[in-house]
Amino acid sequence: MTQEFVQALSAAAMLEVWEEGAGRHPIDRALLFLQHACPEQPFEALCEWPVGRRDAHVLALRRHTIGDRIEAYAECPACRSGVEFELSCATLLASAVPVEAAIWTTVEQGSRIYELRGPNSRDLALAAEAADQEQARRTILSRCIRRGVGRDEVVAWVESDEDVLVERLGKLDPLAEVLIDLRCDLCGQPWQMLFDIVTFFWNELQTRSRRLLQEVDLLARTYGWTEGEVLRLSEPRRRMYVEMALA
Ligand SMILES: [Zn+2]
Numbered sequence: 001m002t003q004e005f006v007q008a009l010s011a012a013a014m015l016e017v018w019e020e021g022a023g024r025h026p027i028d029r030a031l032l033f034l035q036h037a038c039p040e041q042p043f044e045a046l047c048e049w050p051v052g053r054r055d056a057h058v059l060a061l062r063r064h065t066i067g068d069r070i071e072a073y074a075e076c077p078a079c080r081s082g083v084e085f086e087l088s089c090a091t092l093l094a095s096a097v098p099v100e101a102a103i104w105t106t107v108e109q110g111s112r113i114y115e116l117r118g119p120n121s122r123d124l125a126l127a128a129e130a131a132d133q134e135q136a137r138r139t140i141l142s143r144c145i146r147r148g149v150g151r152d153e154v155v156a157w158v159e160s161d162e163d164v165l166v167e168r169l170g171k172l173d174p175l176a177e178v179l180i181d182l183r184c185d186l187c188g189q190p191w192q193m194l195f196d197i198v199t200f201f202w203n204e205l206q207t208r209s210r211r212l213l214q215e216v217d218l219l220a221r222t223y224g225w226t227e228g229e230v231l232r233l234s235e236p237r238r239r240m241y242v243e244m245a246l247a
Helices: 011-021 026-037 043-047 051-065 089-095 121-128 133-144 159-172 197-223 227-232 235-246
Strands: 069-075 082-088 105-109 112-116 145-147 178-183 190-195
Touching: 011 026, 011 197, 011 227, 026 043, 026 051, 026 121, 026 197, 043 121, 051 089, 051 121, 051 197, 082 089, 082 178, 105 159, 112 159, 121 133, 133 145, 133 159, 197 227, 197 235
Parallel strands: none
Antiparallel strands: 069 082, 105 112, 112 145, 178 190
């Protein structure tokens, strides 16, 4: 994959994303991350990136901003005890090659020919407006599966082909759905958990933004610096001043 060069979010950019993303849908937050990860790309193009490519760039942004190691927590579905686990952004990125762009892949099923492409943020946004999960699923399938080759008009798939087509669709863009194998230490229950980097990074960003604002508040009151001046300090320097102000 031609991964764009992704830079870390600066302290100021982190607050910008946090402010703009508050109260927004996770799809909007994903696109906000993506805009910061790939500032050269027009927004319209980013909306059409397959979800796996989008999430690969969010992973890269998280890796450069916070670090490679992800420390996460899940609840055992059998006994409800907490399970802590670690992931690495680099390992996740290396485990699957995300598809480059929304390229239609031809699939033959019986005597019928279909074309499939991995869902993008626009498909997900439309699905999010659906009345229920089934309608959401159908919305995505109807946009990402078409019968025949190179046709733009919608020709529905044959119902009995649906399971095979859905399975193929999942394999087209492996990073679109990251499943982690977990096992409970207490009761031994194995299960698979869906890991969503956008939600995970968003939660981390919220915690960091709050702490950053507390640091700005403390340093502004102690030294009379402006918000901009505090945010321009490197993290180790800011930490040091915070320690001194609290001493
Ligand atoms: Zn358990």
